[in-house]
Amino acid sequence: MLYPKIPLAQTVIQLCKAKGVKHIIISPGSRNAPLTIGFSNDDYFKCYSIVDERCAAFFALGIAQQLQEPTAVVCTSGSALLNYYPAVAEAFYSDIPLIVLSADRPKHLIGVGDGQTINQKNVFENHILYAANLKLDLKDDDTNDVLEALPIFKNLENKVETLLGIKKTIQEYNEEVIDKAINKALLKNGPVHINVPFDEPLYDMVHELSVKPKPTIPENKTLQIEDAILGDCIKDWNAASKKMIVVGVNQPNQIEQRWLDALATDESVIVFTETTSNLHHEAFFPSIDKLIGPLKGEAFSKLQPDILLTFGGLIVSKKVKAFLRTYKPQQHWHIDLKKANDTFFSLSNVIETTANHFFSRFLPEIKPVKSDYHPYWKRVKESRGIKHNNYLKGVVFSDLKAFDAILGAIPNDTVLQLGNSSTVRYAQLFDLNKTLNVFCNRGTSGIDGCTSTAIGCAVANTKQTTLITGDLSFIYDSNALWNNYIPNNFRIIVINNQGGGIFRILPGHKNTENFNTYFETNHHLTAEHLCKMYGFKYEAVSDEKVLKTTLHSFYSEGDQPKLLEIFTPKNLNDEVLLNYFKFIG
Template sequence: MNYPKIPLAQTVIQLFKAKNVSQIVISPGSRNAPLTVGFTNDPFFKCYSIVDERCAAFFALGIAQQIKQPVAVLCTSGSALLNYYPAISEAFYSDIPLIVLSADRPKHLIGIGDGQTINQKDVFENHILHSANLKLDLKDEHKIPEKEELPILKSIEGKLERFLGFQQGIQAYNEEEINIAINKARLKKGPVHINVPFDEPLYETTTKLEVKPKVTELEIKRRKFENFELESCVNDWNDATKKMILVGANPPNDIEQRWLDDLALDDSVLVLTETTSNIHHIDFFPSIDKLIAPLTDDQLKQLQPDILITLGGLIVSKKVKAFLRAYQPKQHWHVDENKALNTFFCLEKHIEVTPNQFFTEFSPRITHFVKSEYRPFWDDIKWKRNLKHAEYLKNAPFTDLKVFDTVLKSIPEHSILQLGNSSAIRYTQLFDLLQSIEVFCNRGTSGIDGCTSTAIGCAVSSKKQTVFITGDLSFFYDSNALWNNYIPNNFRIIIVNNQG
C-alpha cells in the first residue's frame, strides 16, 4: 500500500483509522494532497469527492446525522476552508459530530502575501468544540529562511538537538491534539477543526510507515443525578398539578418508549412534540401551533405550566416560544448531558444527564399521580382542533397548506423525511405523520444553504427511502448539491414551487 511520505499526514491517517473515523468527504486541491492520497489508497476509508466545499460539508453532515459518528471533511488551504462554515455552525447547534480537516501552508508563509493563504488558526473558534492547530514536521522546516531561525538552530549542534529531541515533542503534540479533537467530536457530539500544515513536495509516497502514533482512548464519564437534586425534583413534581414536557429536535428511538408510556398515564402532564421530535403517542400533543394559535389570554393562562421540562434540541414553533416567554413556568428544567439553552428566559435547572438516564432514576420515585384536569381539558381542545382542521382541509383551495396535506399523506411508511427550512418545516408541523417516518431538518441555524446536500448525505448513508421536501428558493440555493456522482436511487425531491 502507498502512504504519503510526510510523517504528519501518516499520523493523521493512522489515528483516524485507529479511532474508526472511516467516512471522508474530500474537496479539491493540492495542499491537501498528502491526506487525499493517504485516505484514498487505504480501503478502510470510504471516500467521497465533492467539488463545492459548502455542499461537501453539508453532505458529510447528512452522513454523520445518520450514523451518529464523526465524519471528516477535507479541504485545501485558503478560502476553501471558509466555505465549510455554514455546515460547521449547523453541526455546532445541532450536536452533530463533524471533523474538519484543513491543509495549511507552513507558518512562515502566512501573512507575507503568499498565494491561497489565509490565517486558518482558530478560524471557527466561536462555533467549534476544539481547534487543533498542528505543527509542521521538522523535516519540512529546512526551507525556513535562515534569519527566521532561532539562534540555537544556526549551529550544527543546535539543529541536531532539534531533530533528535524537538521532533519527538512536535510528534507528541500533534498526536495529542488529534486524539483530543476526535474524542471530543465523538463524546460531545459536535464539530472540531484540525488544521494540518504541509510544505512541498506534497505528492511523494512511500510503502513504509515512518511513525506509529499513540492512541488515546475515549474516556466516558457520565454525570450522576445527585440524590439531593433528584429528591428536590421529585418533591416539586409531586406537588405540581400542571406539568409540561416540551420535546425539541430528537433522533428517532432516542428515548425509550416505556418512559413515554409512563408520562401518558399522568393527567397532570402535557407532552408537546414537534415534527423533528420523532416521538409519538396518542396522548401527546403534536402540531403545537394548531393547538396554541387560536387561544385567548385566559386560555393561555390555563395552559401555563407549573413545571416545564425540555428535552432534545432546538424548538421550531415560534408560537410556543412566544407563549412560554410570556407565560413563564414557575420552574424550567432542561435535561441534556451537554448543554442547556435558556430559550424562555426562566431556566432554573440544567440536569446534565441523558433523558433515558433521567427517567430511569426519576420515574420510579413518582409514588402517585396528583389529581388534575390539566391534560383532560387540553385533550378536549386538541380533539376539537383536529376536527376543525380536517373540515377546513376538505374545502380548502389549492394552496401551500393543501399541497402539504396531499404530499405528506403520500410519504411511504418507514421512510426518512428530510425537510427544507422556512415554510417546508412550518407547514409540516401542522400535520400528524406516520410513526414509522423519521424526520430531520437543519434547525441548528435554520438556514436554507445546505438542506439538499444534507438530505443527499443522509440518503447515501441510511440506504432507506429518503424524501426531501423543499421550497423553490431553497432548492435553487443549494442546487450544487446535485453536482456529484453519489445521488442514490432511494432519494426523492419534492419541490413546492410557490415563487419563494
C-alpha cells in the first residue's frame, strides 16, 4: 500500500481509520495532497471528490446526518477552508458529527504574502466543539534552524538528544489533539476542526509507515438523573392538569413506542409534533400552525400549559414560539444530554439525559390526571382537519395546492428532505405519511446547502430520497448537482414561484420595485438547462391536473435522477395562505 511520506499525514489518516471515520469528502488541491494520497490509497475509506467546498461540506453533513457517525471533509489551504463555514455552523446547531481536515502552510509562510494563505487557526472558533492546531513535523533539514534556537550546549551529543526529544514531543502532541478532536465529534455529535500544516515536498510516497499512533477509546457519559430532580418532576407533573410536550427535530425511531403510547393516554397531556420530529401517534397534534394559527384572545389562555416539556432540536413553528413566549408555562423542562435553548424565555429545568432514559424513569411513576385539556383540543384539531380539506377542495392552484398533491404522492418508506424558508413551513400544515423519514437543515435554517445535504443523504441511505425545495434555494445551491455520486432514484421537486415567495406573507409593502428587487428577488430562471448539463431528467408543470398525472410517473424507475419543476402564481400564493388561516378558524 502507498502512504504519504509525511509522518503528520500518516498520523491523521491512521487515527481516522482507528476511530471508524470511513467517509472522506475531498476537494481537489495541492497543499492537501498528503492527506488525499493517504485516504484515496486505502480501501478502508470511501472517498468522494467534490470541487466546491461549500457543497462538499453539506454533502458530508448529509451523510453524517443519516449514518449518525463522523464524516470528514478535506481541503487545501486558504479561502477553501472558509467555504466550509455554513455547513460547520449547521452541524454545530444540529448536533451532527463533522470532521474538518484543512491543510495549511508552514508557520514561516503565513503572514508574508504567500499565495493561498490565510490565518486558519481557530477560524471556526464560535461554532466548533474543538480545534486541533497541529504542529509541523521536523525534517532532517530543519536540524540547524532548531538547534540555533536552543541554548548553547557543551557538546553535539546533547544537541542531538534535545532535537530527538523535540521530535518526540511534537508527535505526541499531534497524536493527542487529533485523538481528542475525533473523540469530541464521536461523543458530542458536532463539528471539529483539525488544521494540518504541511511543508513541501507534498507528493512523496512510501510503502511503509514511519509512525504508529495509539488511539484512546472514548468514554460515553453515564445516563443518570438525580433522584431529587426526578422526584420533583414526578410530583409537579402529577399535580398539573395542563401539560404540553413540544418535540422539535428528532431522528426517526429514536423514541420507544411504549413511551409515546403512555403519553397518549393521559387526558392532561397534549403532544405537539413538528414535521421534523419523526414522531407519530393518532392522539398527538401534528401541524402545529394549523391548530394555533387561527387562535385569538381567550383561546390562547385555554391552551396555555402549566408545564411545558421539550426535547429534540430546534423548532420551526413561529406561531408556537410566539404563543409560548406570551402565554408562558409555569415551568419549562428540556431534556438533552448536551444543551438546552431557552426558546420560550421560561426555561426552569434542564434534564441532562436522553428522552428515552428520562421517560423510562419518569412515566412508570406518573398517574393519569382527569382533565378536559386533551379532549377539548382534540375536538379543535378534528374541526381544523375538516376545514383544511374543505378549503383545499375549492382553492385555486398555488403553493398550498401543490404541496397537497406532492406530499400525498411520495412513496412509503422513503426519505423526505425539506428545503428551508417557505418549503418546510408549508409542509408543517399537513399530516405527513408516517412511514416517511423527514429531515431539514434547521440548525441555522439556511437555504444555502439544502440540495447538497439531500444528495449526501441519498448517497448514504438505502432508501429513496426526495428533496422538496424552493426556486431560490435550488438555484443558490445548484453546484450541488456537480456531483458524480447521485443515485438514479434521487428526486428533486422545485416549487418555482419566481422569487422569495415567503416575503409576500410577511409584513411589508408588496408589489413595489424595491420589494420585488431586494426582498422577493424576482427572476425568470428555470432548472431546465441545469438538468440538461448535469444529467437529470427534467419535467415542468403549472396546473393541478398535470401535476397529479406527472407525479404518478415521477417515481418510476429510470436511468437518471429526476427533477420536477412546479410553477405557481407568485401573486396569489400569499393570498391563498392567509385566507387559509382565516377559513380554518
